[in-house]
Amino acid sequence: MDVPVALITAGTAGLGAATARLLARNGFSVVVNYNSDHTRAKAFVDELTRISTLQRQSPLLIGLNIESPNFCSYQADLSKSDEIGRLANSTITSMGRLDVDHCLNLNVKSHLWLMKATRSYLDETEGIFITTASLAGVKFSGSSLAYAVTKAAQIHLVKGLATMAAPKIRVNSVSPGLILTDVAEQVLCFIKSKSVTGANTVIDGGMSL
Numbered sequence: 001m002d003v004p005v006a007l008i009t010a011g012t013a014g015l016g017a018a019t020a021r022l023l024a025r026n027g028f029s030v031v032v033n034y035n036s037d038h039t040r041a042k043a044f045v046d047e048l049t050r051i052s053t054l055q056r057q058s059p060l061l062i063g064l065n066i067e068s069p070n071f072c073s074y075q076a077d078l079s080k081s082d083e084i085g086r087l088a089n090s091t092i093t094s095m096g097r098l099d100v101d102h103c104l105n106l107n108v109k110s111h112l113w114l115m116k117a118t119r120s121y122l123d124e125t126e127g128i129f130i131t132t133a134s135l136a137g138v139k140f141s142g143s144s145l146a147y148a149v150t151k152a153a154q155i156h157l158v159k160g161l162a163t164m165a166a167p168k169i170r171v172n173s174v175s176p177g178l179i180l181t182d183v184a185e186q187v188l189c190f191i192k193s194k195s196v197t198g199a200n201t202v203i204d205g206g207m208s209l
Contacts, residue, residue: 003054003070004125006100006191007091009033009078009114012044015132015176016104018184020044024052026188028100029070031091033078041073078103078110081117088117099127100191107133107150108157115161119169126168130190131158132183133175133200139208151175155200162198170197177204 006023010016011032020030030048034041048071072094076087091098098121103114111131122129136144137151155173162171172190176183183203190196202208 002097003027003029004099005029005031005091005095005097006102007031007033007087007098007118008102008104009076009087009110010035010104011102012037012041012073015183016102017044018181019102019187020048021051022184022188023100023191024048024054024071027053029054029095031071031095032073033076033087034073035075035077038075041075045071045073078105078114081109081113084110084113085117088114088121091118092121097125098122099125101127101129102132102187103130104132107147107154111154111157111161115165115171119165122165122169128170128172128191129161129165130171130187131173133158133173135175135177135202135204135208138175138200138202158200159198166197170194172196172198173200175200175202175204177202177207 006028008016008020011020012034020032023030054070074087074090076083101118103111133154134151136148137155140148158171158173165171174183174186186201186203
């Protein structure tokens with residue numbers, strides 16, 4: 001059976017890293033994107049290789065000082081559409097497929113560009129595109145009006161993309177408060193829930209009640 005592949009932007013720290021770790025422990029190959037810190041990205045790929053269930057299931061790799069084929073990192077500036085395209089192409093070149101696209105940065109445009117760059121690949125695998133929005137996009141909070149408005153636009157974009165990408169690709173978003181691990185669990189839940197699309201899940205420990 002083919003191993004599912006996830007691409008996680010801003011994937012070497014914070015929520016992106018938490019999601020990458022969870023997917024690695026659940027049998028996914030993972031490509032992480034980073035902006036500038038190559039050393040941290042390499043160290044994180046090594047960590048994913050160590051904790052992966054795929055690594056433990058591959059006896060030929062155990063004890064050998066070689067890089068796992070199931071995890072890699074690529075640099076890309078997500079504010080530039082051409083670099084997003086390069087990121088998508090690099091993922092397919094190294095992994096051969098794409099099942100999950102989890103993007104976190106640059107609230108609206110980068111998500112639109114990334115969907116455009118990965119749509120044909122996700123269509124082939126009937127995959128899922130997941131964005132990280134924010135509680136601020138659902139209920140205004142915090143000190144930045146601009147941030148809240150762009151997050152609201154991102155949630156609305158998800159609904160539009162879900163309509164446009166149907167029926168093969170699912171598009172969802174998660175809106176966290178200050179919680180990381182539970183958000184990663186919701187990402188995995190969206191991946192497994194084949195009938196859910198156009199949804200935004202608020203995960204805030206009841207903060208918005």
